[in-house]
Amino acid sequence: MANVRYTQEKRIQVAEYVLDGRYSASVASKVFGIGVNTVCRWVNRLCEKRGLPCYRAERKGRRRESTRARLKELVRRNRRLEKQLAQARETAEILKAIPVHLYSTTRFKCEAIHEKRDCFPVSRMCEALGVRLASYYQWIRAEARRAERRERERALADVVIRVFEENRRTYGCRRMKVALANEGVDVSEYRIRRIMHENGLYPVARRRWRPYRKGTCDSMYSENILQREFLPDALNKVWAGDITYIATSFGWLYLAVVIDLCNKEIVGYRLSRNIESEIVVEALGSAFARRGVHEGLVFHSDRGPQYSSRRYRTMLAENKAVPSMSAPGCPYDNACVESFFACLKTELLYRRKYSCMEEVESDIFDYIEAFYNRRRLHSTLGYLSPVEYRLKRLAA
Incomplete structure (x- = not known):
């Protein structure tokens, strides 16, 4: 230049x-x-x-101050990241020691936290498992009360066992209530029954003789109108129903079905945890909702208490249906429904283990609605599915 x-x-x-x-x-x-x-x-x-001040010195000073500020920020950030990393590692160790999928409820999670309280901080375990700290300490207080209640229950069970053995294992819950009251123990009959059942205390008693019911009918039962004529000549002329038991890992379930014997189609069904008259009423109600009311329709069933209940008989009368029942102690009179239950259990239920009711409901719905009614071929129907046979009859 x-x-x-x-x-x-x-x-x-x-x-x-x-x-x-x-x-x-x-x-x-x-x-x-x-x-x-x-x-x-x-x-x-x-x-x-x-x-x-000198221009160069001021710029260098500002640069040094800026550098110090950045270093301080980096140090703070590094400490924060190290803390988060340590917390993440601790959370991983907690989840490794307490798998969340095995502890789905708050109670199970609190039990796991209480068991591992010497290995990890309680607050960190609560945060990792998604449990409020207050909920854990509330569970601790409730567990203490439950422990006291269990101790009282054990002491009462010991007294019940002693009184039961002293009376030569012959007392039922009613006499046990009186015997315990004589010893100054005031406890309800229901509680005594539960304690006896839990400890296997069953009184020795003579079995009551019951005469075999003959074929004559009374007001509870109906005549066998069907007489094993399982091939009616028209749709909605004869329906049949029954209840079956389904074994699961969480207890028994009960399935009630209604079958149109003309095309072997399941026109109504109901799955329940309770085997009461409500199950057959709802199954029959679903059948009427699907097929409608047909005067003179014959509904055949066995002599179970659900099918002799007042609600069931009233529903048949309201829908102009005629009840028919099997002979006492004769499953062959309702063999068509028993045959369906055999297919259901062989082709579906015996091939799976169920852990919740939703799985059973889903599988039974899929089997009945998607497979049995619409796809499964029946030899008695000329190897047609029930729906195909019904549509063929309606089109003729």
Whole structure:
């Protein structure tokens, strides 16, 4: 760059541009064609005249302060990340020791936390398992009350066992209530029955003789109108129903079905945990809702208490249906429904283990609605499915 002499006014003007912040020293150097060091020297001279700090020293000071601030922020951030990493590792160790999928309820989670309280902090385990700390301590207090209740229950069970053995294992729950009251123990008959059942205390008693019911009918039962005529000549002329038991890992379930014997179609069914009259009423109600009311319809069933209940008989009367029942102790009179239950259990239920009711409901719905009624071929129907046979009859 050629040596050029600048006037004092020009030097002050360039220095003021830099001090005012319009340009930095490097930008002013490019704009005016002057070296960076020269610009900085002019700025420093103007700073000395005005009593300001040195331009270069101020920039270095600001750079050092900025560097210190960044270092402090990085240190804080590093500490925060290290803390989060330590918490994540601790959470991983907690979840490894307490698999969440095995403890689905709050009670099970609290039991696991209480068991591992010497290995991990309780607050960290609660956070990892999604349990409020207050809920855990509430469970602790409730568990203490439950432990006291269990201790009282064990003491009462010992008294019940002693009294039962002293009376030669012949007392039932009613006499046990009186015997315990004589010893100053006031407890309900229901509680005595439960304790005896839990401890296997069954009184020795003679079995009551019951005469075999003959074929004559009374007001509870109906005549056998069907007489094993399982091939009616029209749809909605004869329906048959029954209840079967389904064994699961969480107890017994009960399935009631209604079959149209003309095309072997399941027109109504109901799955329940309770074997009460409600199950057959709802199954029959679903059948009427699907097929409608047909005067003179014969509904055949066995002599179970559900089918002799007042609600069931009233529903048949309201829908103009005629009840028919099998002979006492004769399953062959309802063999058509028993045959369906055999197919259901062989083709579906015996091939799976169920752990919840939703699985059973889903499988039975899929088997009846998607497979049995619409796809499964029946030899008695000319190897047609029930729905195909019904549509063929309606189209004829």
